Amino acid sequence: MDDSVRRESGGYIGQSVPRREDKNLLLGQGNFVADIQLPGMVHAAFARSPLPHAKIVSVDVTAARAMNGVCFAASGDDVMAALPPINGMQVVAPQGWRDRVDTDILIPDQPLIPNDKLRYVGEAFALVVADSRYIAEDALELIEPDLKALQPLPDAESALVDGAPLVHEHLGRNVAAFLHAKKGAGAEGLEAASHRLKRRFVHHRYAAMPMECRGVVADYDTRTDTLTIWSSTQVVHWVRREVATALGMPEERVRCIAPDVGGGFGGKGHVYPEDILVAWLAREIGRPVKWVEDRHEHILNAAHSRDNIYDVEIGFDDDGKILALTSSFLVDSGAYTPVGAGIAGNSIAHMLGPYHIENYETDCKVVLTNRTPNAPYRGAGRPEVAFAMERSVDLVANHLGLDPAEVRFRNMIPPEDMPYEVGLTYRDGVAMIYDSGDYPSALRSALAELGGLETIRQRQKDALSEGRYLGLGLGCYVEGTGVGPFEGATVKIDPTGKIMVATGACPQGQGHETIFAQFAADMWQVPIDDVFVTVADTGHVTQGYGTIASRSTVTASGAIKLATDEVHEKVFAIAANLLETAETDLELRDAGVGVKGVPDMHVSYRDIATAAKPGWGHQRPDGVVAGLEATSYYEPPTVTWSYAANATLVEIDPETGQIAIEKYVEVHDAGVLVNPKLADGQVKGGLVQGLGGALLEELAYDDHGQLLTGSLMDYLLPSASDVPPLAVIHQETPSLLNAFGVKGLGEGGAIAPPVVIANAVCDALRPFKAELNSTPVRWAEIAMFFDQNG
Template sequence: MAARFVGARIKRREDRRLITGEGAYVADLARPGMVHAAILRSPYARARIRAVDLTAARQSPGVLLALAFEDLQPAGPLPLPVPHPALKAAQEFPLAPGMVHYVGEPVAVVVAEERYAAEDALDLIRVEYEPLPPVVDPERALAADAPLVHEELGTNVAAHLEQETGDVERAFREADHVFRERFRVLRGSGQSIEARAVLAAYDPLLQALTVWSSTQTPHLIRRGLAPLLNLTEAQIRIIAPDVGGGFGSKGVFYPEEFLVPFLAIRLGRPVKWVEDRREHLQTAIQERGQVHEVEVAVRRDGRILAVRDRFVADQGAYTPWGIVVPVLTATMVPGPYKIPNYRFEVTVVYTNTVPSAPVRGAGRPQAVFVMERMVDRVARELGLDPAEVRFRNFIPPHEFPYVVGLRSRDGRLQTYDSGNYPEGLTRALRLIGYEEVRKEQERLRAEARYLGVGMACCVEATGLGPHEGATVRVDPSGRVYLYTGASPQGQGHETMLAQVCADALGVELEEITVVTGDTAGIPQGTGTFASRIATVAANAVTAAATEVRARALRAGAYLLEARVEDLDLISGRVQVRGVPEKGVPLGQVARVAAGAVPGPGSPMPEGVETSLEATSYFTPAQAAYASGTHAAVVEVDVETGMVKVLKYGAIHDCGRMINPMIVEGQVCGGVAHGIGNALLEEPVYDGSGQLLTSTFMDYLLPSAAEVPEILLDHVETLSPLNPLGVKGAGEGGTIPAPAAIAAAVEDALAPFGVRITEVPLSPERLRRLISRGERAQDGGRG
């Protein structure tokens, strides 16, 4: 079929309800008899709980229930959906059993007729804590005398992994130069504008539980919840209605995913819990925290022969997504470069902080930061242009599929499917006008204004398994229903998947209803993370719609008394090729498949399958590798340490774009998140493990003032791994941004000899570096 809709800038069908205030997020929903839950959270990072006294809370007006860990029994540990042979996992419980491990960990829960009453009752709960010294810094956690986050594990090391490709020792021996550096990437978080929320209702008559959750993974929530509640999966329906952003923070089975349904069953009334921002900042998963010690072995022409990376990854208190983040970092360090010898060694450590799990970018921003900073270092040491060093090291476009030599996250040989990295960098430099910027930089330096330009390239594993599915069904009315487990949080899945379905089936967009985020819609699903939906779900839609089309043609052949080969399905009508007036609408065809024609008691017409529907699951054998190149121009105010991003160019390769408008939105939003990671966002813990950044006044998100106009261009190298040729687009905007901005800042401050080895670059941190540079210069002159 010719693509009418795939590739077009179709306006989003989601938007009508969202611009009129009719969007329905969990906090907007109500059920008859609904009551409200509030959670008491630990004020200590590490403490023993000696006693919890709920008496006063239970007597407080309007309170229906107040529970601590003992009252939940039996309530097993929360699920660990991503195990790893190297992982020493600590068990996490819905309410803390005897010990708390981070500030914000749930200790008790209250349900009351009104939220005010529930919150007030929290103040009446008396918990006797024995505060213990916590460990907050991941490197400190490795010290022999460090307090243990989980005493039962006997160590703070959650996992230790090593891998090597090539002969690293030899490459270092034979290199012309060896450069070493230490890098620190600090934590960041997702901070969707909608915080989390869960509403649960149990119907004792049907013995069925319905949960509305602001989650990225409804089917995974169902999978985790069933054994905890001793229900079958068939008894549980999870609905993710409109979800106000996710960015990884809603991809985790949190304690509340269990607590709220548990309470609803216990009380026999619908229970709703809506998180406030402080809770979200204190307890939603974070990511990024890593310290790297890197060495590169280089030939005098700038060719990188080997990389050795040893790093410590801060896991926080638990492992809700296993050790996916550090594994992704470790395997993505080589990025777009042909590096024959690479060795990594990562130690994942528990700390008394919020658990770490993937946040938009998922370990890759750190990998890119480390590698790209080293490439810039090579350029500086050898007196080469940073772009030139990149061109000399890129994997050439004719070498795909390219075997990196590592086992990737999924245990398979890491193989890049397609890409054109030199083209990406060429276009990125053109977007920002690299040559002119260099001249401008020169001119402004004479006026003591500090302009800098930086670039960064990344490769990103997208479209991971195990599967995502789609059911396409034609109603006898002619309306097409598309169900998928691919649950959106703003990515426009309804529009994008309708485009794919309309082309594959042969109907108009308006004839399709897309139902996402409802486990009742399709038996299995995985969820939205790792930039996987356009790759995994869209190809499932193609397969299901293609099957429905074939069925429609066969049923149409019966109605039209024609041969299947002579029929076509166009704009929702099965018709004889070349004779459009000889045709029937799809609804009529659906009635045949439903058995309504010829009718009850008659045999099914020959060659017609029952029901005009099909379900298909796409199971990718490996990741599709998207890539991106960013170039940033910044000006640094050396008096204040403030960085202004003046110009930003982003090249993105996500294979075929299904809807370019949606892709552009994904990339721009991702860049803004990356700018936040580079300049603003930092959850700050004090030595006792208290989070000091628990409002948006302290945890700074980028506003329109910090995000410049973003210049976009695309390289389209189709993925050979799926019929649509697509790769993921959700995270590529974020991944290279911190590295590009760090490079630009360092370039701007070259006259001061400033080296950027840490992000985010708060003005305070940058001022310290600048004044150190000034002192060194004065000293030199003195």
């Protein structure tokens, strides 16, 4: 693009710069894992458990191995003999968190292919590699497993029953983690409250469900003893670490690249057995190996999420001021917990939302069951607590006959109290401080966007007199974003004078190549096309963390800035040498360095790069080492706090219970927006996922632990015709924690819709005193209220 955008505004940050990612994707020239074809490549497929809980008596792969076109087959015995399990704790919580939140954690390691027992429907018990995926699937049918069904633990409550069988016998219990946290007087705070309400809230199981399933291609080069892995992942550096560990290779000899990734949303945010197995197969077989997960496998085997039960008690006074809240909750973690207690940690930290509540106490059990492993998905523990909290606020309002909006205003932290010390510890181990924001203003704007509270209430009254049921739903949340531990970036000036940026961020559609170019172009005062950005490749940044947890804008920009600062120093020193002037007289301008106020006195980055070269003829001043590059790691002090207020207006069909959403509004604040158009896209995309979770999507299990929704015929993703008019309004309260004032925003949109819809429906059904305290919101349940009330 041309330079005009920048010149008008003085910078790219804050501009809706068109995405550089679009062109290839629109021309059909993207390169996704499934598109990779290497000479001699063979195809892996996995035999997966039909049973939720079974002892493996034997698995015979002889016939499969002997089949024409098959080059390899392995059972769990074969794999367990060759490879260790994946460390159960891919993310290790810092000591500061463990010190301040009471924990008792026993996380099981995950065998790459188990040989003792199978713990969920979809867990692999054997693999084959063949000339094509078609032949590989034929071969899977020749594998004869002898499985002895064990009593399944189909949900968290059944796993906690005394004497229940164990998912992992060696742990001696079905609880992977007990957590406990307290603020103020905790549960004792309830005693002072003149009103108390107790409710159970259930948030059902659904999942990221990216349009591209997972996939891995691996190629091993014998001469250099090097493995190259292309994985559809959000965390290339984690994949490198786990593969290197499992295969006994130096990390430097393992390169992981995430090429174009077709959505992730958390579901690709940790290392899976297949990442390691496919790499191992490539080395073992000596040919490139490809595995592309099909949709059925994805639904069974890629991580699920949500699936929590909350028992909440809330104490409040006559004015609706909330005095204390307790919450005891279960996370159905499924058979393994690849990201440990991270989701529960988020839930504990986010329960209080935008409200000032003196007393809070919570305890949690992360429960192992015979369901698919549960891992973070967009929101990651926040939609669940937002549901419990924001339903509770509405119940308080109904109990007192107050407007739910008014109760929110009465309890919200006012902007003048910012920064606000929460009195809890975040999972980065740091005391939680909401850094900036104006929560009441967000809620006021959301209501105004729907016509204003008075108008809405009048419309409801008028409608009711005609037998029509309108409901206003509200929901607010805060979200810790930009979490550590770190992100890495390498910044170089190329000999041609172009700016080369590489970061550990691993985008899946967010537009990182564009926004990091915006950052770098402003830092270097160059046209954006002079910036080249590389992401998601361990070959370009020594250490990186990845794109999860609404963190990359904050953490990668921080790393790019640190690396840039370092290179800037050398650039100024060398430029001063070339221009024979003091560094203090210099400024960055016009793709180089110039003397302030002297237009002709200027050297280009190209000239500076030439001067910086090692060897004969360099023009570096004394003490400046050769080269113009730096690698830096940004370790954020703690998280930045985004937040939002949501509001919607719905109408219920009294005969069918169907919900028509007239409009859905989110007023969102993620600090300074780097690229407003992309930010808007993130929030809207998140909202529609949240609406999907509220109304359509469900990973339903029967009482025997069988998944009932194993196809996209039954797992219903929202389509274009399911999307109501959306309005997203951005407040921009800069963060105080970083140089650019940015906060994260990838997850936010998905947090509130389930509770906002539930609140709206309950509001519409207020004449019946209806309560919907579980998700998904079902038409049948709504229709029942009308049937029961004639």
